[in-house]
Amino acid sequence: MQNKYDPKSIESKWQDMWERSGLFKAYADPEKEKYYLLEMFPYPSGNIHMGHVRNYTIGDVVARYKRMRGFNVLHPMGWDAFGMPAENAAIAHNSHPATWTYQNIDNMRSQLKRIGFSYDWGRELATCKPDYYRWEQWLFLKMYEKGLAYRKESFVNWCEPCQTVLANEQVEAGMCWRCGKPVRQKNLSQWFFKITDYAEDLLVHSDKLPGWPDKVTTMQKNWIGKSVGAEIEFLIDDPAGGRPQTISVFTTRQDTVFGATFMCLAPEHPLVLTLSRGTSEEASVQTFVERMSMQDRSAKTVEKFEKEGVFIGAHCINPLSGARLPIFTANFALMEYGTGAVMCVPAHDQRDFDFARKYGLDITVVVAADEQNLNGATMAEAYTGPGNMVNSGDFNGMDNAQAQEAIANYLEVNQIGKRTVSYRLRDWGISRQRYWGAPIPMVHCKICGIVPVAEADLPIVLPEDANLLEGGRSPLPGLEPFARTKCPKCGDHEARRETDTMDTFVESSWYFERYCSPHYHEGMFDKEAVDYWMPVDQYIGGVEHAILHLLYSRFYTRVLKDMGLVTYKEPFTCLLTQGMVCKETAVCPEHGFLLPEEVEHVDNGAVVCTRCEKAVTIGRVEKMSKSKKNVIDPNILLNKYGADTTRLFCLFAAPPERDLEWSEQGVEGGFRFLNRVWRFAA
Structure with a gap:
């Protein structure tokens, strides 16, 4: 055994062995007690950030612990790949959302593998693939049959910069949750999911989630707002x-x-x-x-x-x-x-x-x-x-x-x-006037009105030959080969497809079920696999999703149960909302917010900008964010210290549910500890 601790060679050796042996592949085994561990899947933005690293490190420790205790552990990973951010980024980089998204997925997958998380990569999914969203479209048709999906004209929240409608839950203090710009009211015809039909049940069962933080259930109860x-x-x-x-x-x-x-x-x-x-x-x-x-x-x-x-x-x-x-x-x-x-x-x-x-x-x-x-x-x-x-x-x-x-x-x-009885909760508006999303499987016919597409015609595939328009306007209404179609009912050739796409939160409302049988082609999922693995035993993610993703997922699961597709009401038995990763900001009078590598501590104790050597103001400790540049690139840590040190710091710097304040000294301490462990073992 080598005397010097060399994380790169050690980690790559064992990571290669894990992958070759299929150590983390999960198979349903009725003879073994299952444990489904899941972290909220990421939007493929291009790079893993420290918030991801902390979230996934916490989950990985639990997954490994449960395996060692003899549980049959399912620990999958995938990509929440549709939505405005990818579309906006693609426009900014003169690229296509599909190209942009798949490049980012490849990059982030390699980063996650380098950190050594114990995922079953054979279950990887991406919500932008037709073999995923075809079943979302199928369920939409079933919901339409039962009156749970409907179209009406109403005043909706409109974000002008994003050129789309937002659900009530996506408006924060009057601002768009994505771009931070003011939202106004606009009268439009929209598609809705009838979540209000489940308001009372969602409310009552909020008190039957002992594995959830009180803060989250209270937020949901207040949002439902029974009077x-x-x-x-x-x-x-x-x-x-x-x-x-x-x-x-x-x-x-x-x-x-x-x-x-x-x-x-x-x-x-x-x-x-x-x-x-x-x-x-x-x-x-x-x-x-x-x-x-x-x-x-x-x-x-x-x-x-x-x-x-x-x-x-x-x-x-x-x-x-x-x-x-x-x-x-x-x-x-x-x-x-x-x-x-x-x-x-x-x-x-x-x-x-x-x-x-x-x-x-x-x-x-x-x-x-x-x-x-x-x-x-x-x-x-x-x-x-x-x-x-x-x-x-x-x-x-x-x-x-x-x-x-x-x-x-x-x-x-x-x-x-x-x-x-009145509820504050309103039906979920799922129409989005953007391109990069799952097409809504409906047709508008001048003779028949609104007509659902035939199940045999699913998936309605999002055309990838669209040219994105400036300002975020969807190109789909003007894309004649897509928009013009035959009426499924009367055969009229002048019918028009619905050109709104579905809210990306629809995709994330059932992905945890799809993980149970991601390659199943006969339905949304293999019922036998879902019956074995679901519900998720431990779910891990940010509290910012308390009213959006978590409430929508509970609603969606109830719809699946009422249709006889699943046997449970609640998708997540236990929930951990991990704290944020925080760091102080640094502001240069000339260059504004600075990245950590653009800040230098000089001999006299001063802090200066490496670009202009002017004194830097160190601000308060805040959540790491790209806009304020108080971010740490995980790649820098991996190159300098290795994956184990990075993960060790995330685990020991603060309890999982508390915010973690970034500390270079803390990382150094973790690295020294692993060196001592290595020397002791060697």
Whole structure:
């Protein structure tokens, strides 16, 4: 045995042996207890970063430990290969997304192999391959048959720089989760998955995931956002005596209906422009609606805004008090909550109170404690506590909790409302107006309308001869050989394919099942293999996916179960959300953010830029990011210290669930430790 520790020769020797012997290949064996270990698969950006290294190192240790304990371990790897980042990068590099993606996959695969992770590479998959997404298209057709996939026109989140729609979950503080630019509202016809059909089940089972961090289940429960209350019909006051029309309002406080003195509609509500048309308020309403479409109006952000609105020139009738209420459109009314209409009770809701004071609207007290003598004209703030009913007709004197039930009964008996449950969760909009994604297997026919393609015609292959357009616009609508097709129903040759592609989160909602039989050609997966390996025993990935990928995967698995394709509801038994890898930033007054190798510590203790020798400002420790250049290239570590030192540092520098602060001294310490181990063994 050589005396000097030489990680390159040692690691390459054993890695070659592992690969030749097929040591990490997994086979279903009913005689052995299985263990499915999975890390969230990466987007093939071109290079592995330290966040990947930490995530995969944690998973690899668990996989190796379980093998040594006698478990039959499945530990696969693949590529989340569709989506906007690859398309944008390809445009920037004057390349094709397919070329760009497959080159990056080859590079990242070689990096992962060099680090020595114990993957079964025979199960490798890439979601951009037709043999993968054909089954996604097949399931789309099945969901369409069952009404779980549908198309409708609605206001959606539109990112202008990315030229595509975003799901609600992909908008962060009004910004696109990908490019960080403002998102606005736009009215488009889109495809949706009916995740709301599963809202209650997803919510209930959030408490039946003992292997998940409380933080993640709490985030999902809050996003689903269950509210119990009543839906009430307010008749629109129509002086012309036209056909009666109502506005449906959801409220959790039906005990306060008598105190409703005005109505607020979300700017996107279809009645806003309809009711204001032809009135003196029409121009101001249109201006307000347009301005609101350009603002972040997520629930979290709206709470911080000053409340504002405009009268739309119409009134409605309070169904219990008979009062005539002015209708406003307001920035705090959200289409994503309830019906998009708010019954405003300023005496008992602080937001409504502030709005009423601002616009000089009536305030009527309907709940008061015994010792109180509340007066709407003199109140300094809303009263939100319990009490007895006042100014509420036959319900006067009741405890307001009793009145909740009594008024709900009255609404139902008189057919002017009903008890109901509302969820913050909205159906998942999966249409993307981009090229690099799985085609949606539907056809638009002038004669037959929207028609699903025949299963025998799957996969609908994304054409790779498309020329990408500047600004990210999809070339598919103008690509006649693809877009023009025959109607599957009537045979008309002037039909058009659906040219939107699927959200890339659709691909990642079932890849863990496909790993069980990645080369199976008769269906989405081999049921026998899935029955053996699934669910995933330990899943590892970032907490940033709590509401996106993790919630969508739970929904998708329920759809598969209801179709008889799987026997379980939850795809992941245990979840570990590893901490981020962090490092301080370095900023040069001339060159901005600097890479670590562009920073030099000189003899007098100063820190300077290697490009201009000006003093560098060392900033706070933050998550490693390309934009701030506080990144460490794993290749540099592998060349200098080897894979084992790199992995050792990732494991020992911080507990898995905590953020890891990068330390060159920590890496050096790991290298010295392995040298001592080597000398001891030698």
